Amino acid sequence: MEEKNFSEQTKQFMADWQKRLEEMQLQFSLGKMDAGDAFEKQKEHYKTLLQSFKENLDKGITMSEEKLAEMKDKMEALRLQLSLGKADGMDAFEDQKNKIELAMHEFYVAGKTNFDDVYNKSLTMFEHNAEAFKTGLEIVKLQFSLGKMDLNDELKEKQKEISEKMGELSNHFKTLQEAATENIEEMNMQLKDNFEKMKSFAESWFKK
Secondary structure (H helix, E strand, O other): HHHHHHHHHHHHHHHHHHHHHHHHHHHHHOOOHHHHHHHHHHHHHHHHHHHHHHHHHHHHOOOOOOHHHHHHHHHHHHHHHHOOOOOOOOOHHHHHHHHHHHHHHHHHHHHHHOOOOOHHHHHHHHHHHHHHHHHHHHHHHHHHHHOOOOOHHEEEEEHHHHHHHHHHHHHHHHHHOOOOOOOHHHHHHHHHHHHHHHHHHHHHHOOO
16 A cells, blocks of 8 residues: 555545544434444444455455464454344443454454554554544444433433534544645544544543
């Protein structure tokens, strides 16, 4: 993967994520998708990305057969976690979320120690998508939490607050795209910072 192509992939990732975030915000504000369905949509999207990553592995990235087998085992373990049935409540969601994130971490750690510079660029894109996925899960968690509340003015106010925060994050990504730089490290740092903002908001919201 050439540096220029990697830069373009990063910019495209930002554009795709912003679009997905706007779709989630719309669904969230209109109340047209329950939390369980939103979780399934997140998992399906991530499984598609994982399949693309597997295809890159199959193209013969330089590594030993042993390391390739290890990576595929970790990837299959992650795919299986993503294929669990629909979560029917907050407890089931939390259980699946923890198992998925652990499998993601194990896959990433295995990859980080194994490969050359070209592969590491692919791994960086995997990390971006992983952070986007985990940020999406925080939004789903907020949906599950709101689902426990009675239909009243407080619920409407909470929905408005979360929707506004999602809109704010979407605008951050739009600005980041418009000011996109060829400095990959700078783009990576800003991407991570934006994901952390949403996750920090979700964590603080649950402490209220």
